[in-house]
Amino acid sequence: MFGLMGKILRVNLTDKNISEERIPEEVAKKFLGGRGIASKYLFDEVKSGIDPLGPENKLIFMSGLLAGTPSPSAGRYSVVAKSPLTNIWAQSNSGGRWGVDLKHSGFDGIIFEGISEKPVYLVIDDGQAEIRDADDLWGKNVTETTGVLKEKLGNKFNVAAIGTAGENLVKYAAIMNDIHRAAGRCGLGAVMGSKRLKAIAVNGTMEIKIADKKTFQEISKKQYELLGENILGAGLQGYGTTLVLDIVNVCGGLPTRNWQTGVCSFAEDINGESLSEKVLVDAVGCFACPIKCGRRTEIKKGPYTGEKGEGPEYETVAIFGAMCDNSNLEAITMANYLCNDYGLDTISCGSTIAFTMECFEKGILKTEDTGGMEISFGNSDAIIELVHRIAKREGVGDLLAEGTRIMAQRLGQGSERFAMHVKGLELPAYDSRAAKITGLAFATANRGGDHVTGYVQGPTFLASPFLVIEESEIEDPLKENPAETKVVKDLEDALTVFDAVGSCKFMGMASDAQEISEIIAAVTGWKFEVEDFRKIGERIYNLERAFNVREGLTRAEDTLPKRLLEEPLPEGPAEGNVNNLGILLDPYYEFRGWDKTTGKPTPEKLRELGLENVIKQIYGSKEQ
Amino acid sequence: MYKAGTKEWEDYYDKLVAQRKKSESIPYIVLTPEWVSEFEKKIQGDDRYKQVAKTWEGSVTLVFKADPEAGLDKDLFVLMDLWHGECRSVKIVPSEIGRNGDYVLEAEYGRWKRVLKKELNVVKELATNKLKLVPFNFKNAAKLAAAAQAALRLVDLSGQVSNKFPDDLESKEFDSFKALLKKLNTDFGI
Ligand code: SF4
Numbered sequence: 158m159f160g161l162m163g164k165i166l167r168v169n170l171t172d173k174n175i176s177e178e179r180i181p182e183e184v185a186k187k188f189l190g191g192r193g194i195a196s197k198y199l200f201d202e203v204k205s206g207i208d209p210l211g212p213e214n215k216l217i218f219m220s221g222l223l224a225g226t227p228s229p230s231a232g233r234y235s236v237v238a239k240s241p242l243t244n245i246w247a248q249s250n251s252g253g254r255w256g257v258d259l260k261h262s263g264f265d266g267i268i269f270e271g272i273s274e275k276p277v278y279l280v281i282d283d284g285q286a287e288i289r290d291a292d293d294l295w296g297k298n299v300t301e302t303t304g305v306l307k308e309k310l311g312n313k314f315n316v317a318a319i320g321t322a323g324e325n326l327v328k329y330a331a332i333m334n335d336i337h338r339a340a341g342r343c344g345l346g347a348v349m350g351s352k353r354l355k356a357i358a359v360n361g362t363m364e365i366k367i368a369d370k371k372t373f374q375e376i377s378k379k380q381y382e383l384l385g386e387n388i389l390g391a392g393l394q395g396y397g398t399t400l401v402l403d404i405v406n407v408c409g410g411l412p413t414r415n416w417q418t419g420v421c422s423f424a425e426d427i428n429g430e431s432l433s434e435k436v437l438v439d440a441v442g443c444f445a446c447p448i449k450c451g452r453r454t455e456i457k458k459g460p461y462t463g464e465k466g467e468g469p470e471y472e473t474v475a476i477f478g479a480m481c482d483n484s485n486l487e488a489i490t491m492a493n494y495l496c497n498d499y500g501l502d503t504i505s506c507g508s509t510i511a512f513t514m515e516c517f518e519k520g521i522l523k524t525e526d527t528g529g530m531e532i533s534f535g536n537s538d539a540i541i542e543l544v545h546r547i548a549k550r551e552g553v554g555d556l557l558a559e560g561t562r563i564m565a566q567r568l569g570q571g572s573e574r575f576a577m578h579v580k581g582l583e584l585p586a587y588d589s590r591a592a593k594i595t596g597l598a599f600a601t602a603n604r605g606g607d608h609v610t611g612y613v614q615g616p617t618f619l620a621s622p623f624l625v626i627e628e629s630e631i632e633d634p635l636k637e638n639p640a641e642t643k644v645v646k647d648l649e650d651a652l653t654v655f656d657a658v659g660s661c662k663f664m665g666m667a668s669d670a671q672e673i674s675e676i677i678a679a680v681t682g683w684k685f686e687v688e689d690f691r692k693i694g695e696r697i698y699n700l701e702r703a704f705n706v707r708e709g710l711t712r713a714e715d716t717l718p719k720r721l722l723e724e725p726l727p728e729g730p731a732e733g734n735v736n737n738l739g740i741l742l743d744p745y746y747e748f749r750g751w752d753k754t755t756g757k758p759t760p761e762k763l764r765e766l767g768l769e770n771v772i773k774q775i776y777g778s779k780e781q
Numbered sequence: 782m783y784k785a786g787t788k789e790w791e792d793y794y795d796k797l798v799a800q801r802k803k804s805e806s807i808p809y810i811v812l813t814p815e816w817v818s819e820f821e822k823k824i825q826g827d828d829r830y831k832q833v834a835k836t837w838e839g840s841v842t843l844v845f846k847a848d849p850e851a852g853l854d855k856d857l858f859v860l861m862d863l864w865h866g867e868c869r870s871v872k873i874v875p876s877e878i879g880r881n882g883d884y885v886l887e888a889e890y891g892r893w894k895r896v897l898k899k900e901l902n903v904v905k906e907l908a909t910n911k912l913k914l915v916p917f918n919f920k921n922a923a924k925l926a927a928a929a930q931a932a933l934r935l936v937d938l939s940g941q942v943s944n945k946f947p948d949d950l951e952s953k954e955f956d957s958f959k960a961l962l963k964k965l966n967t968d969f970g971i
Contacts, residue, residue: 386910387922388908392927404927667908
C-alpha cells in the first residue's frame with residue numbers, strides 16, 4: 158500500500174496478546190487513515206453503553222495517511238475511543254513527530270483492548286512489538302517518563318505517555334507525545350490510565366511509499382512556496398496561536414471571568430506580543446512544518462523563574478488568563494507547563510477552574526469546601542495550586558477532576574447555567590454570542606463543545622476564509638443566517654479529512670481541496686478527486702454521529718450552555734447578543750441530511766455515503 | 782514642481798484638496814485627492830477603527846499598479862500614516878515617499894477595486910499574498926496578520942466614502958480624471 162503502511166497492531170492488555178492485521182484496501186479508500194480509520198474500527202468493535210474506563214473500551218491510535226511524507230504540516234495522528242468526559246465518541250489529535258515515528262516503526266495504528274493488571278508500556282522497534290513492565294514508571298510525570306524510557310531504549314525512540322493525571326483517571330487527562338504535544342481533548346489520557354498503559358515508545362526505519370513521487374514533489378514544493386509567503390503563516394510563526402487573542406478580544410468574544418463578558422481589559426498583558434517579550438525563546442514546529450506555531454519558552458521573572466518548556470498557546474492563555482481573570486502571564490505559562498507534565502487538557506482544566514471561581518464568587522463553593530483556599534477570580538496562586546490538586550485528585554481537586562458538567566450536577570444551586578460545556582466537553586475560548594455561527598459549530602461538533610471540528614472561527618473572528626471549502630464567507634458574524642449553516646457542515650467535513658490524512662488544520666486556510674486531493678492521489682496512486690475528498694469527510698463525520706446516536710444522543714444534546722442562550726453579552730461590539738440557536742439547527746440538519754426531530758442521519762443519507770451497515774445499528778432492523 | 786516631503790508640498794497639496802472639495806460633486810471619484818481626504822476623515826472619526834487598530838503601529842502604502850484603462854499611466858501610491866488607532870493622515874504621494882512606507886502593499890488596480898468594493902475579502906487577499914507585501918518579511922507579515930479586523934474596517938470605511946471608480950466613468954469625467962493625474966504628476970511628482 159502507498160501512503161499507509163497497511164498494517165495495524167492489536168494489543169490485548171488483559172491477556173497480553175499482540176497481533177498484526179492488514180488494513181483492507183477498501184477500508185483505506187473509504188476512510189483514508191487517522192481519525193477516519195480509527196473511527197471505523199471504534200464503531201465496529203465497541204458496543205454501546207460500555208464504561209469508557211472499563212475493559213470493553215478500545216483506545217485506538219492512528220497516524221494520518223500523509224504522516225511521514227514530506228507534505229508540509231502533515232505529520233499528525235489521532236487517538237479515538239469512547240470518552241469518559243462526554244460518554245460519546247472521542248477523538249484527539251496531536252502533532253510533533255510521534256505519529257510519523259509510529260509509521261516508521263511499521264504500523265499505521267494500534268488498537269488497545271482490555272485492561273492490564275499491572276502498569277505496562279508498549280515498545281515497537283522496526284516492526285517488533287513488546288509489552289513491558291512499567292512499575293517503575295507509574296507515578297512519574299510525562300517529562301520524567303519520557304526521559305527514563307529514552308535512557309532505557311535509546312534516544313531515537315519517541316514516546317507518547319500519560320502523566321499522573323491519566324493514572325488518576327482525571328476525566329480530561331491528555332496523552333502527551335514529544336513531551337510537549339498533547340492529544341488533549343476528551344480525556345483519552347484517562348482511558349489510557351484505566352488500561353494501566355503508561356506509554357508507547359516507537360522507533361523504526363521503515364519506508365513510507367509514495368506512488369507518484371514526481372507529482373507529489375511538485376505539489377509539495379508549491380505548498381512550501383505558498384507558505385513561505387503567507388501572512389497567516391507568518392503571523393502564526395511570529396506570535397504562535399496567541400496571534401488571535403487581540404483579534405478575538407476586539408470582536409468582543411474573548412471569554413472573560415468564565416464568560417461573564419467578552420471583553421478582556423488586560424488583553425495586552427497576555428497577547429502574542431507580550432508573550433514574545435516576556436517568555437519566548439524561539440518558535441518550534443511539528444514534523445515537516447514550515448509554519449512553526451509552537452513556542453519554546455522560559456519564565457524569566459517571579460516565583461517560577463527558570464522554569465522552561467513549550468507553550469502556552471492561544472487557548473491556554475485565554476482560558477488560564479482571561480477566563481480566570483488572571484493577567485499574570487508567568488503564572489499562565491507555569492500552569493501550562495504543569496498541565497503538560499501531569500498530562501492534562503489545558504482547555505478543560507482551565508475552564509473547570511474558571512467555573513470553580515464563579516461558584517466561589519457566588520457562594521456556591523466556600524472556603525470550607527476548598528480546604529481553606531480562596532478560589533477567587535484573578536488568584537494566580539490558586540490556579541497553580543488547583544492544577545496540582547486536580548492531577549493528584551487531592552481535596553477539592555477530586556471534584557474538579559470530574560469536569561464542569563459533573564461538578565455542576567453535584568453542586569446544583571443554579572451553577573448549571575454557567576457550566577460552560579457542550580455534551581460535557583468544556584468550550585474553547587471564543588464567545589459564540591460575538592459570532593453566532595460558531596455557536597452552531599459548538600452545539601453540533603461530534604466530540605462536544607469544540608472549535609477545531611469545524612473551525613468557523615476562521616471566517617468569523619479572524620475574518621479569514623478557508624480555501625479548502627467552496628464558500629466560507631460569513632457576511633455578518635452577529636446575525637444568524639440559515640444559509641450560512643452550510644459553511645459549518647462543509648468545514649466539519651473538510652477538516653475531518655484533514656484529521657484522517659494527518660494534516661494540520663491551518664493548512665486549510667492556505668490550500669484548497671483540489672491541491673489536497675492531488676496530493677492524496679499522488680501519494681496513494683488512487684484516482685482521487687475533490688468529490689472524493691468531500692464525500693469521505695461526510696462519510697466519516699456521519700459514522701461518528703451514528704456512534705453518538707447509538708449511545709443515545711438526540712437533538713436535545715445539540716445545544717449550548719444557558720448563559721450563551723439567555724444572558725446577553727454586557728459590553729463591547731457584541732453587546733446585547735445571545736445565541737438564537739433555534740434559527741440555525743433546522744437548516745443545518747437539512748444540509749446534513751439528518752432527521753430534524755431525532756437528529757439521526759437518515760437511512761438515505763447513510764446509504765448515499767456507503768454506510769448501509771450503520772442503518773441497522775441506529776434504527777433497528779425495520780429500516781434495513 | 783513642489784519638492785516632495787517639504788512643507789511647501791504639503792501646503793499646496795492641502796490647498797488642492799480644499800479647492801477640489803468645493804468644485805467636485807459627491808460621491809468623489811476613488812483615488813482622487815478629495816476622495817483620499819474624505820477617507821482620512823472617515824477613519825479619524827471612526828470609533829470602531831480606533832478600537833480594532835489600538836495596537837497598530839506604522840504607515841501603510843497601498844500601491845495601485847499602472848492600468849491605462851483606469852487612467853493610471855503609472856503606479857499610484859496612497860500613504861496612510863496610522864498609529865495606535867489614530868489616523869494621522871492619508872495622502873497620494875510620489876513613489877519615492879510611498880515606497881518608504883513601513884508596510885507596502887501592492888496589487889493590480891482591478892484587484893484593489895474588487896477589494897474596496899468587498900467583492901474580494903481583504904484578509905484572504907492579504908493571507909494569500911495577492912495584496913502583496915513588498916518586500917515580504919516575516920515580521921511585518923505577522924503584524925499584518927494580527928491586524929485582520931483593522932484591515933476589514935478600513936475597507937468598510939472606504940466603501941462609505943464612495944464606490945465610483947475611475948474605469949467606470951463616462952468619457953468626459955474620465956478625461957478630467959486623467960487631466961487631474963497629469964497635474965498631480967507635474968505639480969507634486971505623483
Ligand atoms: S502549524 Fe503549528 S500545530 Fe500545525 S503542524 Fe505547524 S507547528 Fe504543528
